[in-house]
Structures are given as structure tokens and as C-alpha cells.
Amino acid sequence: MNKDKWTKGEIEENTVYGLFKKTVSSYPKQSALIDSSQTFTYEQLESIVCEIAASLPQQKQRFGIILDHGYRQIASMLAVLKNASAYVPAEPFLPDRRIQYMFSESKVRYVLTQKKYRKRIEKMGFLPILIDELSFRLKIDDTLLTTENYALPLDLAYILYTSGSTGKPKGVMVTNSNICHYIRAFRHEFHPGLNDRMLQYSVCSFDIFTEEVFTTLCSGACLVIAPESIKDDIEELMKFVKKHQITEIDSFPYLFLKMNDLPEIPDCIRLLISGGDVIRESYIDKLVNDKDHPMIYNTYGPSETTVCASYFHIRPHTALSDGTYPIGHSVLxxxxxxxxxxxxxxxxxxxxxxxxxxxxxxxxxxxxxxxxxxxxxxxxxxxxxxxxxxxx
The missing domain is CATH 2.30.38.10 (Luciferase; Domain 3)
Structure with missing residues (x-):
């Protein structure tokens, strides 16, 4: 994809904010996000996005994001994309030295954050924009559906840094068009709909996060953010899944290994997507052989190819002779x-x-x-x- 001029329709279909805005227009009253038992509709989430976007000092910039998981974090990412800028995500638990390296190399000046991280960010030499000081009145009016999308398909959306296991971390530059390609591929294989709810479980520095968030919010489904306090407790996590009737879970195979050891899992789950590491038959033997088991997929793809490059639908007796599963067929x-x-x-x-x-x-x-x-x-x-x- 290499063009100088874009039609309005091409921009809408090939920018993340364009797809999100289209979803808001189609399903304004639909639940978009659940955070700490607080539910935001698509039009309410869009209102927050617009307020954050209005607070950004410049367009075509690279903004750091250091926020606790929640609606502010998701809305901040969408606001940066609406602004035709790119974000560089960092979990608050990362060492300052690593954050400073990532932000400096990617030419970040401003960091969207919250008051409790302000001094830390200033000490690193960056300018904080305090998202938790914004009012978020959730005022809904007709201007929401006419707010401008300044992004173009080839504009950068985010820079995601790898683990750095082979040297210094590398920042992978992902465009709006790259993400929209993957949203289409995800829709083609998994058909997310208005009744689907995706668990937001991953850290923001893994590309699984992209799969959780943008395939959901650009398809009319609902994103449900898990509290940090339950992420390491599989029984509490499954209670949370059942309470919120979550239908889709996307994670590393080790979460599914924990689920496999439970007497049962919530019957609301229709889809389990494993990625990021090898999944073995022994990890999911009970899940996959249960006659009422959800769809289970093994996926493959480096961050350099925007989440997954291939899918494999796991069924009984489809493991290889070494007890692992194939990586399957290429995505759309x-x-x-x-x-x-x-x-x-x-x-x-x-x-x-x-x-x-x-x-x-x-x-x-x-x-x-x-x-x-x-x-x-x-x-x-x-x-x-x-x-x-x-x-x-």
C-alpha cells in the first residue's frame, strides 16, 4: 500500500480511528468497555477519546503512554491515533532506564500518564500530560459523530519494543494500515459480534494487547478489563469471566494450561487464542477433548508482522508426533x-x-x-x- 492520495472511504477503512468512529456511528449505545464494573457505551468512550485528543499539544508526534490498565489507557491510545500521532506504550512496572531508552530512541517528548507517575516521568526528562486530571463529563451530542480523523493509513500507530533478549530492545513501527489489515484478518477467521466480550488480560507491551483491544473496539464487541489483583489467580479470573460473560480470551499458552487443570471453565467462553509460545497437547488435553469445548486456536507471528501471520484451529487428535500443534494457514x-x-x-x-x-x-x-x-x-x-x- 503506497499512495499519495486517499479517498474518504479508504481512510475510514485503513485507519484505526476511522474504523472505531464507524463502529461508534453504527452502535452508539452498545457496550464498548467494562472497567472495574463501570460500563462505557461506544458513544461515551468516544466522548472521552475526544476530550483527551483535544488536550494533545501537537499532531504527527510520538507520545509515550504510562497508565494503569483501564478505560483511560484505552481512550488515550485512541486519542493519539485520532491525532494522527503514534504512541509508545510502557507498563509502569518497567525500570526507568528501559522506559527512558524506549522513549528517547523513538523521539517521545510528551507522556500521557497519571498524577502518581508525574515526578518519575519528569525526572526522566519527559513532559507529562495528566489524563486523570481531565473531567470526562461523558457529554453526548451530535458533534461526536462529526469529529475529525486526522490520521492517514500509512501514518505510524504505535512503536512496540521487543524484549531485547538478543541485545538492545528493538522498536517495531506499526502503521494504521497494518493494524486495520489485522482487524480484517481477525474478523474473517473469528467473526466477532455484538454479543462478544473480549478479556483484556495482556500487558500493553505485547502485541496480544493489539489483538485484544482493536479487533474488539472496531467490531462492535465489548472489551472487559481484568483487575491486576486477579490476574495470577486462575479461580478468581474464571469467576470474573463468568460474571461478565466473557466469550473470547487471548493469551500465552500457560494461562490455558491453568484452565485445563480446573474441574470446569465458564460455558460463556466460545474462543481461546494461544500465541507467543509453543502450545502442547498436554496443556489443553481436557479442554480440547471436552465435547462442549470452545474453539481453540494456535497462532504464530512476530511483532514485525503485526500480531499473527497464521492460525491453526485445534481439534481433537490434531497434535503433531512431538505433542505440539502446527502453526496453521496464513491469515487473510x-x-x-x-x-x-x-x-x-x-x-x-x-x-x-x-x-x-x-x-x-x-x-x-x-x-x-x-x-x-x-x-x-x-x-x-x-x-x-x-x-x-x-x-x-
Whole structure:
């Protein structure tokens, strides 16, 4: 996707705020977000987004976000996107040194935050914008549905930093178009609807967070934010899931291993999505063999390709001989190829490096990283690709 001019319809379909605004217009009274038993409709959430956006000093900037999980955090991200800017998320529990590195490399000046983190952010040399000092009157009027979306599809949406296990953390630059591609892929496979409720469980520095939040709020479903106090207690978490009738859970396989050990799980759950690590048959043997089990998926995809590049629908007796599951088929508008050490396409049964092509391939890395950036390329068919370094 490389254009100089965009139609109004293309901007609406290929920017996150454009899709969210379209959802607000279609379902203004629908529940959009539940936080600490407080429910916000789509039009109420949009009102908060507009108030935060109005407080931002500039457009086309990169804003840091250090906020506790809750409606303010979600609304702040949407406000930054409405502003045609990009956000760099950081969990408050991260060391100051890491946060300072991430924000400095990505050229952050302002940080959306709350009063209790103000001094810490100022000490790091950044300017705080205190979201918890805004009034959030939730006033609904006709101006909501005509508020401007300043973003374009190729504008950056966020910069997500990797763990840095092989050196300094790398900031993956993801565009609005990349995220909207993934929203379409998610809809195509999982069909989220007005009756769906997605658990917001992941930290904001994992791309699972993107899958939880934006596929939900751009599809008319409801995002339910789990309190930090119950995240490590599987029984309390399942009580929360049952109370709020959550239908979709997206997480690392270890959460599903804990669920597998329970006598039963809430019957409201229709979809479990595992990603970020290998899932083994022993982790979910009871879940997958229960005749009333939810749909369970294994997914694969580095952050450089915007969440998932492939899906595998797990059913009984579909594990491989080593007890793990395949990574499945490529998601909508994505192609996956395996190549050998000579760069030639592998034959069936031959191992090779996984190459990923499609609209999910991100804009590359933040900062000056010429060596790492060689993983991104254009092939002879003019497809944007990413060399994963993984074998398939």
C-alpha cells in the first residue's frame, strides 16, 4: 500500500480511528468497555477519546503512554491515533532506564500518564500530560459523530519494543494500515459480534494487547478489563469471566494450561487464542477433548508482522508426533513461504526459514538499525516481506 492520495472511504477503512468512529456511528449505545464494573457505551468512550485528543499539544508526534490498565489507557491510545500521532506504550512496572531508552530512541517528548507517575516521568526528562486530571463529563451530542480523523493509513500507530533478549530492545513501527489489515484478518477467521466480550488480560507491551483491544473496539464487541489483583489467580479470573460473560480470551499458552487443570471453565467462553509460545497437547488435553469445548486456536507471528501471520484451529487428535500443534494457514491477505539456505523455495517436508509477506509487514524498526532492517525486503513480485529467522 503506497499512495499519495486517499479517498474518504479508504481512510475510514485503513485507519484505526476511522474504523472505531464507524463502529461508534453504527452502535452508539452498545457496550464498548467494562472497567472495574463501570460500563462505557461506544458513544461515551468516544466522548472521552475526544476530550483527551483535544488536550494533545501537537499532531504527527510520538507520545509515550504510562497508565494503569483501564478505560483511560484505552481512550488515550485512541486519542493519539485520532491525532494522527503514534504512541509508545510502557507498563509502569518497567525500570526507568528501559522506559527512558524506549522513549528517547523513538523521539517521545510528551507522556500521557497519571498524577502518581508525574515526578518519575519528569525526572526522566519527559513532559507529562495528566489524563486523570481531565473531567470526562461523558457529554453526548451530535458533534461526536462529526469529529475529525486526522490520521492517514500509512501514518505510524504505535512503536512496540521487543524484549531485547538478543541485545538492545528493538522498536517495531506499526502503521494504521497494518493494524486495520489485522482487524480484517481477525474478523474473517473469528467473526466477532455484538454479543462478544473480549478479556483484556495482556500487558500493553505485547502485541496480544493489539489483538485484544482493536479487533474488539472496531467490531462492535465489548472489551472487559481484568483487575491486576486477579490476574495470577486462575479461580478468581474464571469467576470474573463468568460474571461478565466473557466469550473470547487471548493469551500465552500457560494461562490455558491453568484452565485445563480446573474441574470446569465458564460455558460463556466460545474462543481461546494461544500465541507467543509453543502450545502442547498436554496443556489443553481436557479442554480440547471436552465435547462442549470452545474453539481453540494456535497462532504464530512476530511483532514485525503485526500480531499473527497464521492460525491453526485445534481439534481433537490434531497434535503433531512431538505433542505440539502446527502453526496453521496464513491469515487473510498474507502469504507464508519456506526457503532453504540458498533462498530457494523448499520442497514439501524440507525445513526452511519462514518468510512472511502481506499488509501486516510493519514499517521496520525505530532508530538507526541497518543490520536488523535487512530482515525487511521487497521481493521481485513487489511484495513487502519479512525474514522471520524461524524454521518451519
Amino acid at each position: 491477505d498474507t502469504q507464508i513461504e519456506l526457503v532453504n539456505k540458498d533462498g530457494q523455495l523448499c520442497q514439501i517436508g524440507e525445513p526452511g526459514e519462514i518468510l512472511i509477506y502481506g499488509d501486516g509487514v510493519s514499517a521496520g524498526y525505530s532508530g538507526n538499525r541497518p543490520k536488523e532492517s535487512l530482515a525487511f525486503f521487497m521481493d521481485h513480485l513487489n511484495r513487502k516481506g519479512y525474514r522471520s529467522g524461524d524454521l518451519g
